[in-house]
Amino acid sequence: MSTRLPALITHLAHRHVSVPGLLHSGFGGTEIDQAHRDVLDHLAHAVTAERHRVDEAAQTVMRGATTVIQALSHQMRSKIDEMQHRYDDPGLAQHLLGLDHLNEQNLRHIQGTGVLCGAWPGLTHADSHLGDIVAGAQSRIRGYHRVQVTSQMEAPVAVVARAVEPIAITVAELLANALHHTHGTLAIDVSLHQAESGACVVIDDAGVGMHSDETEFASRLLSGQRTILLTELGDPPRTGFAKISRLMRQYGFSVSIDKSSPYGGVRAVVFIPGNLLTLLDEHTHPMSAMAPLPRPTSPTRTGTLPTGDAGGTGGTGEGLPRRRRRDAQPAGHLPAARPDQAPTPEETQATWSAFQAGTASGRAASRTDHLEGNH
Template identity: 45%
Template sequence: MIELPDLVAGGLAAGTLSALALGGSLLRLRRQQTRQQAEIAALRTQLDGSARAFTAEVEHLADRRVPAAARQVAHPHLPEPGPLQPLTAGTPLGTALENVVLALQSEVADQRARVDAAAQAGMRGATREIQAALYRLQDALRGLQQRYDEPELAQTLFRLDHENEQSLRRAQVTAVVCGAWVGLAREESHLVDAVTGGQARLAGYHRVQVHNHLEAGTALVSHAVEPVAIIVAELLDNALRHSAPDTDVVVSLEHVHHGVCVTVDDAGLGMTRDERDRAQRLVAGDDLILLTDLGDPPRMGLAAVGRLTRQFDLSVDLSSTSPYGGVRAVLRVGSHLLSHLDPADRPPAASAPRTTRRAGAHRPVPSHGYGTEAEAPEAAPGHHEPSDTDGLPQRRRRGRAAVPSQSPAAGSAERPARRPEEAAAALGALQSGTAAARAAAADTRPGDSGLRDSQAGGHRNTTGAAPDPSDRTGMTDDTDRAGRTGRTQDTDQAGHAGRTDNEGGAAT
């Protein structure tokens, strides 16, 4: 029989062992709980830091990255800020934020294109109405020019007609930039007439000197006439605007291996590398043109050139510097856009500069493709000698390097340019004499009234100076005036340039 003390001792021992085991377990649980609490605190701290970083990144995205990304759509050269924390890049959070930026830029670009397309459509409609009104005004002015012979009134009408022509050019350029067709169907025309036609559309046409080194009869196919005239007008306008008013702009027409080049040299300040690169991108026509990219007010000239070069397979290069320190613009017309007209059957306009090539002469194409050094003008543009009559500066026409001595135009090319007042007086005298002759013819031959009426407005400039506004023989308009109110129309290629108030200032 077991004694009671032994049982108590055994129970106490077992209880002690159980207590020790339980105490160890409790101690381990307490230590584990302490570790877990520390881990939870660390995780909470990390989570709080991540939340703060996420909040900061979202705020940075909204405050900095989104506006910069929207601006970069219109101005790709502007920098775009990255994530606030560099370590965020490449993480799921960084990837998600980058996707937000890309989606925003895509949507902004789409919206800009849609808004710009709507604006261009509105501009096309507005320019169509403006052109229709200007055409009606042009018809009225030309009717008045044919009806009245008073010199002062004729001079005023020619000036108004020239101003109207410049307004038509601006409206046409705007329409072309906004996606409208050039709008005017032409017959095949002499290329020199297209060049002088573009010259005729400018206010400073008298500062342009055209040197024609093409073979006689070099012409443009019908669908290339108007685009070439528009491009030449815009290149000349750019040259005139960015050069001093007492300097000339020199235009050379040369044959090259794959067509013809029209080179425009000015004596302006030139362009910086960035300006030249941007201008070259515009005239290339490869990028989408938005009205908002053209400045305020929009500068549409080079943008219109880019539209036309892309549509009609032409090319314009602005990467060179002119010999006079300004910009050299080269328009290349491919052989597939060239044609030939017999000068005997369809001569160029009387005001167009005559070719310097002798009949039957074939010169090799220069290696650089833009003419030879012997054909360059002897003096820089803007070199004017003082007049020996009144002491005022007088622009003088430079002779052509290769003009044959027996050419009948050689004598006239050496004469100094007439002043606007002299030109107006000469035209007034011509009109007065014409009116007197008509009156005398009416008294002696009453049956010739129909002939008199048909000859009312026919003046042609045979001086070889600037293109005459009344000379409209260079290009033929195949469209009826009444049916072109919804289309774009330009001036006659032969020239609308020579207004009598400043006719004598030009030199060919």
């Protein structure tokens, strides 16, 4: 037992480590063998239960800490918004935009850590256009200017209120992962698609791809078939897919990762089922300036939105407001980004104005409901 017990402890944390059998195989099937198995089973149960207890206690501490920090970040956001509306000097706008973006990145990490530890995302929204959600997720990450979004949808598909923030968190994590694994001169291609049973956000990168162990780790987390422990996320912790896994189980959408990107990198697909979708009247709920425009409606439609909630448009999808499509890049072409070219004050002012228009409605519709720890 001096060999088998330590091996079992290691095996519970690292499944590839095997537990040796009896030193003397002649005792196999005897009462001695059964007694050994009983001891190993009891020890495994006790160690597993203790690991889960300790992990839950750690998550409780982290959840409480992130709630306070998240609330402070939201207050910082409000102060920055106030300053952005008060001053219109291009030079100052450039500094405020940078400060706002840093705060958004900080908020994404804090919010994601809270979600990983079982906290509610902390924001509520109205029903929101899928394009606006993706644009909002883009604004939360470093290197947002390298993300290029197009829409292949014919209708202004929207996500119902309860799923808006979880989808935004998920898309932001996938974009951050794609940017991390892709050279700084290459862009990330994001496209929105409508399916018979829902809608998809497809993220393609031209990066170095994922090793087999990384793919296996991501697939295991995204399967949702096992409890996630903080101690299993490595050092430094690989938290992105773990956060997504929790949100998938809670809200009912799915995410898949594979190496099928046409640019040689990784493709991530967020599938949003029809029960989480709706249609919004663009006259009363216009899309922001940052959202990609739906493509023109073809004479023969291949499918309609698979949900009974049509957001006041009649429920059939017929006669929806039409928009002119923005020019898209040719298929298979991934344009280069411009990471080293510093913007002029006038370009910064234009960027700030666009971001202000694209995020103001979402921020106005959201609120923090847990300033003092309510989840």
